Amino acid sequence: MKDAVTYxxxxxxxxxxxxxxxxxxxxxxxxxxxxxxVGTQATVKSLTPEDLKNEVGAQIILSNTYHLYLRPGQxxxxxxxxxxxxxxxxxxxxxxxxxxxxxxxxDLRTINEEGVEFKSHxxxxxxxxxxxxxxxxxEDLGADIIMAFDECCPYPSTYEYTKNSMERTTRWAExxxxxxxxxxxxxxxxxxxGGFYKDLRKQSAQELIDLNFPGYAIGGISVGEPKExxxxxxxxxxxxxxxxxxxxxMGVGTPDYLIEAVLSGIDMCDCVLPTRIAxxxxxxxxxxxxxxxxxxxxxxxxPLDNECDCxxxxxxTRAYIRHLVKANEILGIRLLTIHNLYFLTKLMEKVKIEIxxxxxLTFKExxxxxxxxxx
Amino acid sequence: MKDAVTYxxxxxxxxxxxxxxxxxxxxxxxxxxxxxxVGTQATVKSLTPEDLKNEVGAQIILSNTYHLYLRPGQxxxxxxxxxxxxxxxxxxxxxxxxxxxxxxxxDLRTINEEGVEFKSHxxxxxxxxxxxxxxxxxEDLGADIIMAFDECCPYPSTYEYTKNSMERTTRWAExxxxxxxxxxxxxxxxxxxGGFYKDLRKQSAQELIDLNFPGYAIGGISVGEPKExxxxxxxxxxxxxxxxxxxxxMGVGTPDYLIEAVLSGIDMCDCVLPTRIAxxxxxxxxxxxxxxxxxxxxxxxxPLDNECDCxxxxxxTRAYIRHLVKANEILGIRLLTIHNLYFLTKLMEKVKIEIxxxxxLTFKExxxxxxxxxx
Numbered sequence: 001m002k003d004a005v006t007y008x009x010x011x012x013x014x015x016x017x018x019x020x021x022x023x024x025x026x027x028x029x030x031x032x033x034x035x036x037x038v039g040t041q042a043t044v045k046s047l048t049p050e051d052l053k054n055e056v057g058a059q060i061i062l063s064n065t066y067h068l069y070l071r072p073g074q075x076x077x078x079x080x081x082x083x084x085x086x087x088x089x090x091x092x093x094x095x096x097x098x099x100x101x102x103x104x105x106x107d108l109r110t111i112n113e114e115g116v117e118f119k120s121h122x123x124x125x126x127x128x129x130x131x132x133x134x135x136x137x138x139e140d141l142g143a144d145i146i147m148a149f150d151e152c153c154p155y156p157s158t159y160e161y162t163k164n165s166m167e168r169t170t171r172w173a174e175x176x177x178x179x180x181x182x183x184x185x186x187x188x189x190x191x192x193x194g195g196f197y198k199d200l201r202k203q204s205a206q207e208l209i210d211l212n213f214p215g216y217a218i219g220g221i222s223v224g225e226p227k228e229x230x231x232x233x234x235x236x237x238x239x240x241x242x243x244x245x246x247x248x249x250m251g252v253g254t255p256d257y258l259i260e261a262v263l264s265g266i267d268m269c270d271c272v273l274p275t276r277i278a279x280x281x282x283x284x285x286x287x288x289x290x291x292x293x294x295x296x297x298x299x300x301x302x303p304l305d306n307e308c309d310c311x312x313x314x315x316x317t318r319a320y321i322r323h324l325v326k327a328n329e330i331l332g333i334r335l336l337t338i339h340n341l342y343f344l345t346k347l348m349e350k351v352k353i354e355i356x357x358x359x360x361l362t363f364k365e366x367x368x369x370x371x372x373x374x375x
Numbered sequence: 376m377k378d379a380v381t382y383x384x385x386x387x388x389x390x391x392x393x394x395x396x397x398x399x400x401x402x403x404x405x406x407x408x409x410x411x412x413v414g415t416q417a418t419v420k421s422l423t424p425e426d427l428k429n430e431v432g433a434q435i436i437l438s439n440t441y442h443l444y445l446r447p448g449q450x451x452x453x454x455x456x457x458x459x460x461x462x463x464x465x466x467x468x469x470x471x472x473x474x475x476x477x478x479x480x481x482d483l484r485t486i487n488e489e490g491v492e493f494k495s496h497x498x499x500x501x502x503x504x505x506x507x508x509x510x511x512x513x514e515d516l517g518a519d520i521i522m523a524f525d526e527c528c529p530y531p532s533t534y535e536y537t538k539n540s541m542e543r544t545t546r547w548a549e550x551x552x553x554x555x556x557x558x559x560x561x562x563x564x565x566x567x568x569g570g571f572y573k574d575l576r577k578q579s580a581q582e583l584i585d586l587n588f589p590g591y592a593i594g595g596i597s598v599g600e601p602k603e604x605x606x607x608x609x610x611x612x613x614x615x616x617x618x619x620x621x622x623x624x625m626g627v628g629t630p631d632y633l634i635e636a637v638l639s640g641i642d643m644c645d646c647v648l649p650t651r652i653a654x655x656x657x658x659x660x661x662x663x664x665x666x667x668x669x670x671x672x673x674x675x676x677x678p679l680d681n682e683c684d685c686x687x688x689x690x691x692t693r694a695y696i697r698h699l700v701k702a703n704e705i706l707g708i709r710l711l712t713i714h715n716l717y718f719l720t721k722l723m724e725k726v727k728i729e730i731x732x733x734x735x736l737t738f739k740e741x742x743x744x745x746x747x748x749x750x
Contacts, residue, residue, distance in 0.1 A: 042698065046705040072673070072698040079674060080694060088690050298447070299454060315463050319455060323417065323447040330421040330705055 082142030
């Protein structure tokens with residue numbers, strides 16, 4: 001049976017690991033590299049699918065197994081005809097496995113070989129996630145790309161803890177692969193773990209490659225470590241992954257991390273950052289971040305970003321958006337969300353062009369001069 | 376100098392006071408009767424101007440002098456080029472005078488002949504509104520229709536209190552008229568007060584008519600009184616107003632009150648109700664109200680309203696909207712806001728057609744059978 005999701009390589013950068021390609025999915029093609037907006041609870045906060053298509057240009061969105069399992073419950077999504085129909089989004093969707101969310105619950109969860117027992121952050125009710133149950137949930141949700149149930153390490157973790165955790169992640173990946181049935185409709189990606197130890201990263205990648213997933217993610221970096229460590233592990237791990245399959249770096253959404261990810265050979269990234277900081281009143285612009293609450297913008301009749309042609313920047317001033325944010329108006333969140341997601345989409349558009357021109361390193365230097373580093 | 380806003384009567388119902396007309400304004404014509412969505416803080420909560428035009432069909436919106444004076448301040452709106460440019464809305468706008476808001480502040484305000492001293496609900500800072508200062512603020516905001524600064528009575532109030540208050544409202548109306556300069560750009564409407572005493576309503580109407588405003592509003596009803604009293608004062612007062620000028624009933628937004636208002640001869644109504652109950656998870660439908668949080672909608676794959684063709688009803692199920700509302704997602708508010716405003720717009724569309732057919736009484740009976748009474 002043919003995999004639901006396949007990767008087509010279009011161009012490989014001559015100086016770096018960057019690559020330009022297409023991910024084919026049951027809900028259409030994705031031009032890569034791509035940034036995926038996050039729709040945690042079956043909605044990218046404040047936006048309609050039309051906003052995402054027409055104003056943001058989103059090719060694929062991510063949604064959240066943990067959250068949808070708790071509310072409204074995967075049975076309801078399944079009855080609706082799957083996540084696409086439930087939320088009226090006809091382009092590709094990726095669901096994460098809930099692994100990151102349940103491990104982030106801290107005291108509310110316990111891990112054993114079988115799976116994770118956890119208490120809901122909503123009402124304290126008890127639940128268990130296993131590789132098998134997560135596969136069932138993700139099948140019910142019906143995304144094009146589904147993620148294996150993995151164990152995430154805190155940062156920092158000891159070598160031994162990380163090794164045990166990584167090896168369990170491999171065993172769980174194997175169980176996920178066995179449990180996952182409809183491989184012609186959904187593709188299951190494995191997640192490389194191994195923390196900040198290169199030999200463990202290598203072992204994890206090799207073991208998962210042996211399991212022959214149709215795509216691979218890198219998890220457990222961009223979790224609070226210094227940027228040098230992030231880059232070190234990223235640039236070591238990405239080239240370990242097969243060239244003929246999509247490569248996904250989880251949880252990265254700052255412009256400079258996105259560019260670094262692409263340079264290492266990553267095809268897909270996701271992060272709540274652009275939507276979260278929008279709700280907090282912060283815009284990403286081609287000249288760096290703008291914290292719109294600041295008094296300096298009270299009478300600023302410019303758009304958020306003079307170099308941007310998004311819906312928000314075409315129609316509204318900084319002074320108006322500042323007023324909306326200060327007055328706690330929903331429209332302020334919505335306008336900033338559109339802008340931030342458009343900004344990252346546009347950044348990736350430019351990145352794609354620069355890859356094709358074998359010019360991404362120069363682009364990066366020029367971009368950083370104006371935008372500055374995030375971390 | 377010609378008045379900025381004029382009324383054109385198209386058809387008068389043969390059985391009732393209802394009338395079909397056009398209000399001409401500097402920002403375009405308004406087909407009446409009309410319901411005006413409220414954009415308190417220079418935004419109809421959660422919606423863009425495009426939503427209001429394309430999805431709701433709003434012809435005119437109302438905004439709020441008290442709120443805009445406090446935040447961002449009328450100077451900023453003026454610098455932006457007025458409210459239309461500030462919020463990117465090119466159709467007509469009406470600003471209320473802030474009278475209702477400052478009187479609603481209760482202990483935070485004191486009234487004297489000169490005006491009202493009040494404390495901001497935001498930070499407790501002291502301010503004074505006088506007829507003259509309010510005219511200046513409304514001129515700075517630049518709406519097409521501006522309201523005189525009036526005194527609103529609590530319900531119930533004694534005859535003496537109501538008479539004094541109403542007579543002061545007339546004196547303030549006269550001061551507003553003197554203070555208002557640019558009558559070719561903005562039209563100042565007088566507000567008939569007089570509580571629930573017909574002779575006072577008559578006196579108020581007559582005194583304001585003598586001042587020759589280009590339009591008249593009825594204030595101080597729909598303030599918590601029984602429906603019979605509302606109807607009694609409404610049906611007594613509306614016919615007192617000149618036939619050749621727009622008539623505006625303030626603060627009415629339930630479907631049955633809107634229909635009753637139109638039957639009495641009212642042309643314009645506004646209310647926060649449709650947008651406020653949307654944020655609370657309630658939809659108005661042609662078969663009555665739907666409280667979407669209710670468990671009965673958990674697996675309801677119908678649209679909010681089977682008889683509605685709004686954006687929300689064309690694209691989403693009750694089950695999905697319920698999920699959004701229960702998960703506190705902004706999109707839930709937005710979808711319900713679009714639906715409720717569209718519902719009232721559509722209701723007024725039908726009302727206009729029925730007036731032209733001299734059939735509004737029959738329509739009212741049929742509508743009530745399905746929708747039920749609000750109060």
